[in-house]
Amino acid sequence: MAPLLKVENLRIELATRAGVAPVIDNLNLELAHGESISFVGESGCGKSMTALAIMGLLPEGIGRVASGSIQFDGEELTTASPRRLRQIRGNEISMIFQEPMTSLNPVYTVGEQIAEVLRAHQGLGQKAAWAQAIELLDAVQIPNPKSRVEAYPFQMSGGQRQRVMIAIALACTPKILIADEPTTALDVTVQAQIFDLLRDLRAQTGTSIIMITHDMGAVAEMSERMIVMYAGRKAEEGPVDQVITHARHPYTSGLISCVPHIMANLTEERHDLTEVPGIVPGLSEFGQDLCLFAPRCPRASDKCLSARPPDVPFGSARSSACWHAEDL
Amino acid sequence: MTDLLDVHNLTVRFGVRRKGGMFARQTYLTAVDDISFTVRKGETLAIVGESGSGKTTAALAIARLVSGVTSGKVELEGRDILPLDRDDLKDMRQKVQVIFQDPYSSLNPRKRAEDIVREPLDSLTDKSDPEKREIVDQLFKAVGLRPEQKRLFPHQFSGGQRQRIGIARALSTQPEVIICDEPVSALDVAVQAQILNLLRRLQAEYGLTYLFISHDLGVVQHMCDSVAVMYMGKIVEHADRMSLFNKPLHPYTEALLSAVPSVDPRLRENARRILIPGDPPDPLNLPKGCRFASRCPVAAPECRESAPSLDAVTPSHRVACHLVEGETSPLATLSAS
Ligand SMILES: Nc1ncnc2c1ncn2[C@@H]1O[C@H](COP(=O)(O)OP(=O)(O)OP(=O)(O)O)[C@@H](O)[C@H]1O
Ligand SMILES: Nc1ncnc2c1ncn2[C@@H]1O[C@H](COP(=O)(O)OP(=O)(O)O)[C@@H](O)[C@H]1O
Ligand code: SF4
Ligand code: SF4
Ligand SMILES: [Mg+2]
Ligand SMILES: [Mg+2]
Numbered sequence: 001m002a003p004l005l006k007v008e009n010l011r012i013e014l015a016t017r018a019g020v021a022p023v024i025d026n027l028n029l030e031l032a033h034g035e036s037i038s039f040v041g042e043s044g045c046g047k048s049m050t051a052l053a054i055m056g057l058l059p060e061g062i063g064r065v066a067s068g069s070i071q072f073d074g075e076e077l078t079t080a081s082p083r084r085l086r087q088i089r090g091n092e093i094s095m096i097f098q099e100p101m102t103s104l105n106p107v108y109t110v111g112e113q114i115a116e117v118l119r120a121h122q123g124l125g126q127k128a129a130w131a132q133a134i135e136l137l138d139a140v141q142i143p144n145p146k147s148r149v150e151a152y153p154f155q156m157s158g159g160q161r162q163r164v165m166i167a168i169a170l171a172c173t174p175k176i177l178i179a180d181e182p183t184t185a186l187d188v189t190v191q192a193q194i195f196d197l198l199r200d201l202r203a204q205t206g207t208s209i210i211m212i213t214h215d216m217g218a219v220a221e222m223s224e225r226m227i228v229m230y231a232g233r234k235a236e237e238g239p240v241d242q243v244i245t246h247a248r249h250p251y252t253s254g255l256i257s258c259v260p261h262i263m264a265n266l267t268e269e270r271h272d273l274t275e276v277p278g279i280v281p282g283l284s285e286f287g288q289d290l291c292l293f294a295p296r297c298p299r300a301s302d303k304c305l306s307a308r309p310p311d312v313p314f315g316s317a318r319s320s321a322c323w324h325a326e327d328l
Numbered sequence: 329m330t331d332l333l334d335v336h337n338l339t340v341r342f343g344v345r346r347k348g349g350m351f352a353r354q355t356y357l358t359a360v361d362d363i364s365f366t367v368r369k370g371e372t373l374a375i376v377g378e379s380g381s382g383k384t385t386a387a388l389a390i391a392r393l394v395s396g397v398t399s400g401k402v403e404l405e406g407r408d409i410l411p412l413d414r415d416d417l418k419d420m421r422q423k424v425q426v427i428f429q430d431p432y433s434s435l436n437p438r439k440r441a442e443d444i445v446r447e448p449l450d451s452l453t454d455k456s457d458p459e460k461r462e463i464v465d466q467l468f469k470a471v472g473l474r475p476e477q478k479r480l481f482p483h484q485f486s487g488g489q490r491q492r493i494g495i496a497r498a499l500s501t502q503p504e505v506i507i508c509d510e511p512v513s514a515l516d517v518a519v520q521a522q523i524l525n526l527l528r529r530l531q532a533e534y535g536l537t538y539l540f541i542s543h544d545l546g547v548v549q550h551m552c553d554s555v556a557v558m559y560m561g562k563i564v565e566h567a568d569r570m571s572l573f574n575k576p577l578h579p580y581t582e583a584l585l586s587a588v589p590s591v592d593p594r595l596r597e598n599a600r601r602i603l604i605p606g607d608p609p610d611p612l613n614l615p616k617g618c619r620f621a622s623r624c625p626v627a628a629p630e631c632r633e634s635a636p637s638l639d640a641v642t643p644s645h646r647v648a649c650h651l652v653e654g655e656t657s658p659l660a661t662l663s664a665s
Pocket of ligand 3: 249250251291292293294295297298299300301304309321322323324325
């Protein structure tokens with residue numbers, strides 16, 4: 001089957017005070033029907049920008065698609081009209097964000113906000129929309145949905161607000177749900193509830209999910225495949241378990257080994273954490289014809305500074321953009 | 329090793345106004361409720377628990393930095409610091425310093441890095457100017473900042489570097505105890521590793537004692553010598569590192585540990601995820617029995633009748649749960665039957 005989403009040679013430029021820079025630099029990716037993938041990487045690597053580009057929500061006057069294509073279900077999005085993009089956002093691709101409080105309107109009840117989406121995008125009448133809002137609150141496991149539908153966002157906990165956001169995102173049974181760090185602001189126990197909910201909904205509705213996260217554990221729990229991003233480029237791609245057990249890019253290895261992962265049978269032994277020195281470069285350094293990870297990379301050689309490494313395939317499902325990927 | 333910090337029956341209450349019917353009435357929110365623990369010199373006690381469980385309030389009360397009504401005793405090297413005033417308080421503030429979560433808002437944007445670092449020396453000590461300069465130079469080196477960065481302002485540093493400034497500031501008075509309140513939560517994983525390694529190196533070098541608050545249990549496991557788990561103002565479990573992670577006893581601790589997403593596929597398969605439904609109770613309207621009863625998968629009728637006390641099951645492991653028998657967790661009992 002053709003992929004549901006196909007991003008080819010995508011280049012997104014941002015115009016900043018320092019000049020124009022490619023915040024997304026020749027990105028290729030695919031998402032299959034019903035599949036869940038994760039974008040991983042430190043902040044500033046372009047994960048959210050990729051999501052916003054797919055949604056047609058690049059910051060106005062600052063960001064633009066410079067070249068490449070985004071095909072959704074066979075339809076080209078980079079040239080679609082604003083009206084068509086709005087339709088797609090309402091009905092086919094939805095997004096949830098990190099801080100649910102800022103995305104909800106504080107002066108309307110959650111019921112009004114869900115019903116509004118249903119009226120606008122599914123053309124439901126007042127009564128039908130309200131009834132369905134209650135059903136959606138029930139689907140995202142808000143207790144007593146009949147009375148909670150009248151609650152204002154501030155009367156809910158952080159976890160409940162994120163459930164409401166998910167309810168709104170699901171109101172139109174989207175084909176793709178993009179979740180940008182959906183649980184970063186939440187406690188682990190609540191995160192576990194939200195992950196469970198997303199997994200159940202995916203199993204029931206067949207929605208494809210794009211998870212954006214910096215937590216490898218979350219990637220492993222939520223997705224089959226992952227894309228590691230660094231400085232606007234794809235560093236590595238592949239099935240989650242394969243990439244975690246044998247990373248083919250030094251950045252991926254660094255991301256995995258610098259984190260103190262919780263261990264099942266803890267021993268007294270403790271080592272220093274592996275450090276990835278330095279930080280992600282600023283936008284003005286993106287786009288150079290070299291490996292942008294080189295200043296932080298333990299394996300960097302002269303070659304790494306001479307040209308940008310191409311995506312080297314490993315089998316049909318994996319690739320790594322590293323000059324020394326074969327040796328890793 | 330001796331106990332450096334000895335906390336007895338610490339309680340912190342905040343006056344709040346609660347709307348009820350026509351009139352708002354004054355009431356109290358008990359953010360920290362009768363907690364007791366000790367920390368040995370040179371060790372790290374981690375405090376974990378959900379948002380609002382009272383971690384920050386407890387830690388700030390120990391640093392005498394909280395505005396609420398505080399009762400109990402906080403003994404630092406055998407001396408109760410809660411009744412201290414003026415000069416004695418200055419002395420105590422030199423010994424207890426704090427590193428905050430947000431390296432962006434916790435540094436004064438109009439001050440140069442060197443002035444931020446020396447600020448506690450100015451306000452708490454009577455060292456001479458050359459002495460202070462000397463200390464600041466050493467601190468910059470100790471936390472991995474370059475000498476020429478002394479003259480820069482906070483916005484000219486990255487998040488990780490700002491946290492290094494915060495650490496240098498906390499170290500300036502040669503404290504005994506440093507309270508680290510989510511010191512790496514705002515940082516990216518790679519920078520987090522740099523800062524965690526730095527904190528451990530400094531601890532070994534200077535014999536520092538840490539109170540380490542974090543919601544990341546992997547980070548806690550890496551950093552701690554013992555862990556106190558808080559739920560709604562109470563310590564529900566307190567144990568040495570090995571016991572807490574290998575033999576957790578309280579149902580809430582078990583739920584917390586099982587909720588951590590794991591990169592290890594074998595761990596994921598074996599994990600019996602314990603989902604605790606719903607939200608914690610209203611802190612202004614706590615139940616009379618166990619505070620966890622409304623979400624506890626094994627709650628029994630007695631749990632709603634009386635609050636469990638924090639009892640020792642071994643010399644280094646205390647737990648507050650009616651259903652813990654010997655060293656067996658109630659959830660293990662449940663899944664065995
Ligand atoms: N100054 C204050 N006035 C009134 N209530 C307060 C005040 N500070 C804290 N509280 C309340 O005390 C309780 C404990 O708060 P605290 O900040 O200690 O929690 P925490 O465990 O540090 O949470 P987090 O993980 O979100 O930082 C909460 O119910 C909080 O709303
Ligand atoms: N509205 C904007 N204006 C200018 N630069 C931006 C804007 N949004 C993001 N950026 C920059 O684009 C880069 C990638 O950002 P982002 O996609 O948000 O990364 P991530 O989601 O991976 O953290 C960063 O350098 C960021 O500072
Ligand atoms: S191309 Fe070179 S610098 Fe870049 S990741 Fe590979 S080894 Fe490191
Ligand atoms: S006392 Fe009862 S309700 Fe509380 S944790 Fe133990 S079993 Fe659960
Ligand atoms: Mg982002
Ligand atoms: Mg706190």
